[in-house]
Every structure is written in C-alpha cells, then in structure tokens.
Amino acid sequence: MKAKIAVLPGDGIGPEVTVQARRVLEMVGENFDHEFSFEEAHVGGIAIDECGDPLPEQTLNLCRESDAVLFGAIGGPKWDDPNAPVRPEQGLLRLRRGLGVFANIRPVKPHPDLIDQAPLKPELLRDVDLIVIRELTGGIYFGHKSRENDVAVDTCTYSVGEVERIVRIAASLAREREGRLTSVDKANVLETSRLWRATAERVVHDEFPDVKLEHVLVDAAAMHLLQKPDYFDVIVTENMFGDILTDEASVLAGSMGLLPSASLSDDGPGLYEPIHGSAPDIAGLGIANPYAAISSAAMLLRHSLKLDEEADAVERAVARAVHEGALTVDLVRDERKSMTTAEVGDRVCELLSTCTACL
Numbered sequence: 001m002k003a004k005i006a007v008l009p010g011d012g013i014g015p016e017v018t019v020q021a022r023r024v025l026e027m028v029g030e031n032f033d034h035e036f037s038f039e040e041a042h043v044g045g046i047a048i049d050e051c052g053d054p055l056p057e058q059t060l061n062l063c064r065e066s067d068a069v070l071f072g073a074i075g076g077p078k079w080d081d082p083n084a085p086v087r088p089e090q091g092l093l094r095l096r097r098g099l100g101v102f103a104n105i106r107p108v109k110p111h112p113d114l115i116d117q118a119p120l121k122p123e124l125l126r127d128v129d130l131i132v133i134r135e136l137t138g139g140i141y142f143g144h145k146s147r148e149n150d151v152a153v154d155t156c157t158y159s160v161g162e163v164e165r166i167v168r169i170a171a172s173l174a175r176e177r178e179g180r181l182t183s184v185d186k187a188n189v190l191e192t193s194r195l196w197r198a199t200a201e202r203v204v205h206d207e208f209p210d211v212k213l214e215h216v217l218v219d220a221a222a223m224h225l226l227q228k229p230d231y232f233d234v235i236v237t238e239n240m241f242g243d244i245l246t247d248e249a250s251v252l253a254g255s256m257g258l259l260p261s262a263s264l265s266d267d268g269p270g271l272y273e274p275i276h277g278s279a280p281d282i283a284g285l286g287i288a289n290p291y292a293a294i295s296s297a298a299m300l301l302r303h304s305l306k307l308d309e310e311a312d313a314v315e316r317a318v319a320r321a322v323h324e325g326a327l328t329v330d331l332v333r334d335e336r337k338s339m340t341t342a343e344v345g346d347r348v349c350e351l352l353s354t355c356t357a358c359l
C-alpha cells in the first residue's frame with residue numbers, strides 16, 4: 001500500500017527517538033512491500049525559534065493531508081519563561097485540537113523481562129494489562145484561561161457529546177477485552193465529573209449492557225493503580241486525570257521511555273507519540289529509550305494504516321529485543337551493559353529483517 005506519514009520530531013529527545021521509529025517504519029515498508037513516504041515539519045520550541053509559532057500553518061496542513069502523524073516530543077528549559085508569549089506545549093495542544101483527535105489510547109503492559117527490576121513487587125506486575133483511554137481535546141486544557149494581577153483562572157468544561165463519544169470508544173474496546181470499564185472522575189467535587197459519571201452510566205447501560213462499568217474517584221484510582229494494578233482492564237477518564245495517571249502507570253512498565261500512545265478522531269489522520277516529554281535532562285546524550293516511539297509507530301501501522309500483521313511484527317521485534325537485553329540506561333542497573341538509542345533502533349531493525357519468529 002501507499003501511505004504518507006508526517007514526521008514531527010520536535011525538541012529535546014524528540015528527534016533522537018523519532019528517527020528510530022521512522023527507521024523501523026522504513027524497514028517495515030521494505031519488508032512488506034509498502035510505499036511509505038515521509039515528510040518532516042517543525043513543531044514546538046524549534047518551530048517557535050524558526051517561525052515564531054509552535055504550530056506553523058504548513059505543519060498543520062501537512063498533518064491534515066497525511067495518512068498519519070508520527071510525533072516526538074516538545075518543550076524544554078529554553079522556552080520555559082513564564083512570561084513568554086507562546087510556549088511549545090501550545091503547538092501540541094493546537095495540533096490535537098486541529099486534528100480533532102479526542103481519543104488518546106495509552107496501553108500499559110509490562111514486559112515480563114523487566115518486571116524484576118521495577119520498583120513495585122513483581123507479583124503485583126505479572127498480570128498487568130490495562131489501557132487508559134484519555135479524553136484529549138476537552139476539559140481544563142482547553143477551557144477559558146485568564147490572568148489579571150493576583151488572580152489566574154482555568155476553567156474546565158465538558159459537554160454530554162464529548163463524554164458520550166469517548167465512553168463509546170472505551171466501552172467498545174472493553175467489549176473486545178475482559179469487558180470491564182473503570183470510569184475515573186472526581187464526582188464528589190466537580191460538576192463536570194457529575195455530568196461525566198451520569199453520561200458514562202447512560203451510554204454503557206443503553207448501548208453496552210454486556211460491559212461492566214464502575215466509577216472510581218481519581219485520588220483513589222491513583223492509589224489502586226499502585227496497590228492492585230492487575231485489577232484494571234480499560235480505564236476511561238478526562239484529559240488532565242488521564243495525563244497524570246498515565247505518567248504514574250509508566251512506573252508499572254518500568255520507564256517513561258516505554259509507553260506509546262495513539263490519538264484518534266472519528267475520521268482523518270491519527271497522531272502517534274510516546275507519552276513522555278522531551279527529557280531535557282538526557283537530551284543530546286544519545287541514551288533516550290526509543291521503545292515508546294517505536295511502539296507508537298506500531299500503533300500507527302495498526303490504527304491508521306490497518307496493517308495488523310506489520311504492527312504485530314514490530315511489537316514482536318520489540319519484545320524480542322527487550323528479551324535479549326537491548327536496553328537503554330533507564331532500564332539497566334549496570335550502566336556498562338546499556339545500549340545507546342541508535343543501537344536499540346539498530347537491533348529492532350535487524351530483528352525485523354532477519355527474525356522469522358518476529359514476522
């Protein structure tokens with residue numbers, strides 16, 4: 001098949017991990033005889049430096065006319081001045097809104113070979129296999145904002161329609177899995193959460209009677225995620241709660257550098273990005289973990305290009321590479337045994353082209 005993929009490397013470790021994900025996609029193209037074309041564009045801090053805008057019009061246009069978008073990470077200390085008129089993060093938020101990608105899928109499934117070195121007890125992690133569905137284009141991220149003298153305001157808004165569509169995605173996914181859906185909110189305090197809870201209840205009751213829905217308050221959910229992480233199947237939650245809970249969930253997998261994500265709309269291109277940021281503390285050292293970016297590329301193959309076999313091949317190559325110990329320093333106790341970002345990318349590409357078990 002032919003596919004056009006927009007690549008937005010961004011800032012910090014963004015370009016370092018994205019180049020590995022792109023190489024993997026190129027390798028898939030060669031091995032499976034697809035014609036993938038790639039076009040790069042600026043976003044985030046580098047786009048502010050180059051064009052004065054964290055999401056230049058040509059970048060958004062490129063994304064809109066592509067089949068999928070591979071995104072690295074944005075942000076960094078250079079653009080962190082609280083008085084700056086624009087921030088890199090605005091580029092990412094405008095991109096999500098501009099593409100209408102309201103459903104952010106963040107799977108969390110620790111690799112068996114990494115469980116022993118995770119900070120949590122191995123017996124808690126062995127059966128963890130959960131997916132967080134994070135609402136991505138609403139809530140406090142996109143509400144009215146203002147700042148006057150000593151007072152700052154961020155408003156949180158959700159409409160019934162916004163909640164219905166994300167709950168439908170989550171319930172459909174739960175139906176294909178264990179049939180259990182946990183909706184996370186703060187309905188004891190927030191009006192938006194009370195609307196969220198009532199809407200989730202109605203949608204699941206009317207349209208997904210076979211799905212078992214429960215509601216958990218976000219503070220308790222944060223605790224349960226560490227105390228009984230294997231309990232969860234599909235979690236659906238609003239924008240900010242999903243952001244926070246998935247960084248927490250990355251600890252279950254062993255590193256921020258492992259968790260991929262897919263952001264989908266009803267139609268139009270999907271956006272694929274690691275859940276981690278630009279990691280300024282390790283940027284430029286060539287040691288960032290590229291697995292989250294590579295696994296995001298696998299999600300791109302699966303969700304936007306409908307290439308399940310190819311996505312499986314990438315996921316198997318990643319699993320095999322991890323099993324062999326092809327790991328960056330965030331996952332290795334003995335630093336001398338760690339690989340660089342590029343070496344990990346090399347190994348995944350090698351496995352993809354030579355390992356029949358991976359295909």
Ligand code: NAD
Binds near residue numbers: 275
């Ligand atoms: P971060 O995710 O960049 O880093 C948190 C910690 O995890 C750091 O210690 C970092 O070294 C580590 N880490 C992250 N990714 C890693 C990887 N692939 N391999 C190894 N270690 C990794 O979060 P932060 O430090 O809070 O934010 C830094 C900047 O990134 C900020 O400007 C923030 O706004 C931005 N950010 C961007 C995105 C995005 O582009 N999607 C996501 C989160 C944060």
Ligand code: IPM
Binds near residue numbers: 075089243275
């Ligand atoms: C993420 C990031 C972004 C978010 C920031 C950079 C705007 O933390 O993708 O998880 O909060 O959504």
Ligand code: MN
Binds near residue numbers: 243275
């Ligand atoms: Mn985040």
